[in-house]
Amino acid sequence: MLDINFIRENETAIRRAIDVKGVACDFNRLLEVDRRRRTIQKESDAERTKSKELSGQIGLYKNPKGKWYQKALAEGRSQDELRAEGDKLQSESAGVRDRIKALEEESKSVNDEFRALMLTVPQVPSEKTPLGKDESGNVEVRREGKPRAFDFQPRDHVELGKSLGIIDIERGVKLAGARNYLLRGAGASLHQAVLRLAMDTIVSRGFEPVTVPVVVRDEMMYGTGYYPGGEEQTYRCERDEKSLVGTAEVPLTAMHADEILDESDLPIKLAAVSTCFRREAGAAGKDTHGIYRIHYFDKVEQVVLCRADEAESEKHHHEIIANAEAVLKALELPYRVMIVCTGDMGQGKVEMYDIETWMPSRNAYSETHSASRLGSFQARRLSLRYRGPDKKTRFCHTLNNTVIASPRILIPILELNQNADGSVTVPKALRPYMNGMERIEPHR
């Protein structure tokens, strides 16, 4: 959500953002509703003032214990007289009350519509952001490492997972339907090792480790910008009005919602590992092979809450990308960094980078990380503020990035470290987390 004052003053920029992001937002209607909303408030404030004045008067006439009433008696006015005066004012007041009621009713519907429209206004993308309609408009920023050239016919992670007995898709499907899986033995250990490496790395870089609930109130989904719009992608517990999170970004970003932090507390840097749940509705037939696109996975996520300052926000953005890269480098995986274009970046984002890791079976760099800075977009929805030395409250800026998401990252790890004999060499950085295991051997 943006500041309505900012919106009013930057009409052109907003209209452009709606256009380049391809967002559905009835901007003209918003401006119209905003005007109406302010008119109503003015009118209703005036009526309320009147009503308050009258009520105050009536109170004097109707409160025999009051000082004014006592004084009036002492001045020789009779109780009947005072009661009659009070009754007269009271009937006058009833008319005012009716007008207020009518205004309130309209105000309610106008404000509901206003809020709903406000949720659809997109954040203005940064100047660096390339224009583009979809994924194909993303631009490569840099590349690290080289895809491996095999001197034998490499297998893909599904084959490897099966022959090594570490990925069991059939039973995952039996248990939970399509896009489910189990990791077993060294596969489960490898998964845990990756998460622990990521967690250790991020904590060593000054992030506070946190555990988070993965079922959250719907309002946190709205607050972080996943609702409205993302309902189809989310497993939702209808009767509790709660949702399973698709990322720990939601609880981490929302944990300070409705708070006014002290500027000296910022930046707040948080990291959590959580299971992530995604319905993948609308992705039918897409990435169906293996464990690339699945209904549940684990992810270490990093979140930064910082001061409302573009330069500082940008600095943290680079930092969280560097954090993710540090893990990929430790894992010796080839990857490239992409800046995501306007059409692919999402409504709330100012700037977004994806990291894509080389996956031999896909013969492509494929998304493994996503780093966003959202300005005050989420903070406004969440009412996440801080107070500076000047005593003014401001909305924080929020940022987030993947540190590692597994098992997707196991795809390149397994495929790139495979050997001609069908075994997989465990990356050095993971061995300490796997009781020193150096190789995963096929078992028969």
Add this chain to the structure above:
RNA sequence: GGAGAGGUGGCUGAGUGGCUGAAAGCAACGGUUUGCUAAACCGUCGUACGGGGUCACUCCCGUACCGGGGGUUCGAAUCCCCCCCUCUCCGCCA
């Protein structure tokens, strides 16, 4: 899940229909005093929206908000209903 108690400003806590946007204390901030620190004293000290003023900040006015939403009333922190949350006891349970 059952029974009871309760949710008031950064915190503690008063307030059971009008004079309460809210006592008092603490904390915080500004100042006076002081060689310094402490203490003492004076002052400031919630948020949001709308309006006014200003180059801009400070500022001024109005309205709303005492967990959230409805209701009763001329008038609600105070009465009624629903929901959420916390605590205690019981039950169940990793």
